[in-house]
Every structure is written in structure tokens, then in C-alpha cells.
Amino acid sequence: MKNKLFAEFFGTFWLVFGGCGSAVLAAAFFAQNGETPINMGIAHLGVSFAFGLTVLTMAYAIGHISGCHLNPAVSIGLAVGGRHPWSEVGPYIGSQVVGGLAGAGVLAVIAGGQEGFSFDGGFASNGYGEHSPGGFSMVSCLVAEVVLTFFFLMIILGATDKRAPAGFAPIAIGLGLTLIHLIGIPVTNLSVNPARSTGPAVFVGGWAISQLWLFWLAPIVGAALAGIVYPLISKEES
Template identity: 65%
Template sequence: MHRRQLSHRGADSGGEFLFNKLCAEFLGTCWLVLGGCGSAVLASAFPQVGIGLLGVSFAFGLTVLTMAYTVGGISGGYFNPAVSLGLAVAGRVPASSLLSYVIAKVAGAIIAAAVLYVIATGKAEFQLGSFAANGYGEHSPGGYSLTAALVTEVVMTFFFLIIILGSTHDRVPAGFAPIAIGLALTLIHLVSIPVTNTSVNPARSTGQALFVGGWALSQLWLFWIASLFGAAIAGIVWKSVGEEFRPVD
């Protein structure tokens, strides 16, 4: 996440450089799905050297960290429709281009899921399985209920946005935000993979669900509603607490 971009209000209002920003968000979301979901599908249980839950968690965090430093100066480095909504609610970015950003991110996730599907099916006797899709109930890795999944996704997205908004504030030293945000996403996955396979990102959920179909598509609504709701609440809280805070002289 690039601090200057996140705090530069109205940067997209005239449409200037919007195409460049949408391309950056498309690429960033592609990388997030390829690195995060790719590690889960291809490497998590690979014979003898499987990276497991810990490895997948770090893979997601590293995708955000590396691509935020790469394209954060162009687009802000969001890679997540929920993050865009939370920033808009907090007044950090204009709401006028929100839909364009959401479309770019979802498109990036779908393209990455398609690439991952092509790679995964190149293995003999490939079985699709969950394909790193998000789910609850019988499709939760740990068998957690719809309520548990809903609470997990709302709370984890809320704190993810609080960390993003805080670490990218003008009062915080520049250049360190991607580290804090990448580690936050790693921690979120360490906690919530057993519950939902971890979403906190509707685009990431959509790309995988389209290839799994069936149950994944029927449960996709939760991962949109929960993430967007958690992000919006975080934006409201931060706008009233974090943005209005002024240090005592």
C-alpha cells in the first residue's frame, strides 16, 4: 500500500491515469491469487515438502507485500474490493471510480484462477477438490458453521482495514506499510484458514468459486457480504477515531 496514493483524495476524480491504476490493480490481484491460492492448490500438501497452513499463510502475505511495493505508487496497491470500499468510506479515495476498481480486481482474480486451473490440470489424475475456494459448513476445512464463518470474515476484514488505514496514515513513516499489511494478511490466514479457507477478499473468492461451481458459487454470497460489511465498518470507525485524532502538543 502506497501512503501517498491512499491519502491523495480525489486522485481519480477526473479519470486521469485511471486506466494505469486499473491495470495495476488487475496485475496485483492476479499475483495475489496466483501466489496465495496457487500455494494452496499446488504446494500445500506436496509429497514430502508440502508447505502446509503456515506456508500458504505466508504466501498470501508475501503476494501483498511484494506487489504493494511494485505497483503501490501507481494505484495504491489495494488488490481487494473490500479494501477499496473501506478506503472510500474512510474518505481516503473517491467513490466515483469504485465500481471500475472492483471490476478490475475481480477480472484479475478470474484470470489468475484460470491460469492456476490450467497448471493444476497438467498433473496426471488431477482432482479439482476445493481448489482453495472458500466455504462454510461441510465445505469449511474445519467444519465450522455459517455463523462462525460470517463472524470470522467480518472481524478479520475489519481489522485488516484498520491496519491498512493506520499504517498508511500521513503520521506514520512512509515505506513500511506493505510490511505491516503483508504480515497482517499472513496472521489473518493463520487464524482463519481452518474456518473458511480465508477470504477477506471477494475477488479472490469469486475467481476460485467460478471454477469449482456448485457449492462454492452457492456460498459465495457470504464472502462478499461479510468482507464488504467488515470493511465498511472499519472505514466508519477509522474516520471517526483515527482521522480525527490529533496528537497532544
């Protein structure tokens, strides 16, 4: 169990540091060329792939140790679907949240070394209403997070089914998370992961903390629904 929790800590650290780091450090990066800055930012497409790659790489690195959940919603969804013991859900969530906080903390140290950096820019926090990148309402953001987490868990449950092609689950899951970010970044900055949301929010404070409830509630609801639905549709007919 100790090894599983360490794996979840380091995996979630990597997800937050890599995914949120790409958004904070690289999404709108401008390199100086004399007096004319050159736009070398990776934008939404790059950030989407960064999040997907963090999960893909960690799935191969620690999947055989802890299952590579990296996400409280994933742990809960897998438990609802009968794929993970409920007795381990609490410790897993604790390790994931601490890992997310540590990843955001290291990112804050690095980002703070640039002149003019401020957490007022959002620090890749998730938000709705005026804090949604596209100005989407709370209801829109709630629905988006539930639906996108639902399909993320459906991908995870299907890709890790014993009948699925062996060895390819990390690719499907990583690309699935990439697609989900391509859809959801304009809406909420895309969470589908309470630990990912909590890390940056703690450093931003204020509005990010007050809106954090949605990014715990919606992913857990979406994941739990997938944990119910997938076993129903995956049963082999007699």
C-alpha cells in the same frame, strides 16, 4: 485511470495465483523418493505467508500507481474512510474480479497438468459448513470474515496514515494478511477478499458458487465498519 486499472488487474492476478497457487500446488505436496513419498508441503503456515507476500510485493510494485487495493472490500473500506474516491470504486472492483478470474484460470491450467487433479478438491475455494476446512458453521464463518476483514482494513488505514512511518506500510499490511490467514484458514480457507473468492469458485462451480455470497457480504461489511471506525479513533485531539 487506465494505468490504475491495469495495475489492479495484475496485482489481483498475482494475489490469487500466488496465494491460491500455494494452497493448490504446494500445501500438501509429496515428492517421490523411490516408493516412499516425502512430505514437502508448506501447509497452512506456508500458505499464510504466500498470501502475505503477494500483497507485500505488489504494494511496493504498484502501490504508487493504484494504491494496491487488490480487493473490492479494501476499495470500499477506503472509500468509506474518505481515502479513495467513490467514482473509482466500481472500475477498481471490475479490474480486481477480472484479475482474480485470470489468476485462477492460469492456476487451473497448471494444476490440470498433474495426473489425478480434480476441482472436487476445492481448488482453494472458500466455504462454510461442510465445506469449511474445520467444519465451522455459517454463522462462525460469517463472524470470522467480518472481524478479520475489519482488522485488515484497520491495519491498512493505520499503516497508510500520513502520520505513520513512511515506507513501511507494505510490510505491516503483508504481515497483517499473513496473521489473518493463520487465524482464518481453518475456518473458511480465509477470504477477506471477494475477488480472491470469486476466481476459484467460478472453476469449482456448484457449492462454491452457492456459498460465494458470504465471501462478498462479510468482507464488505467488515471493511465498511473499519472505514467508519478508524477516522473516529484517529482524529488528533485539539
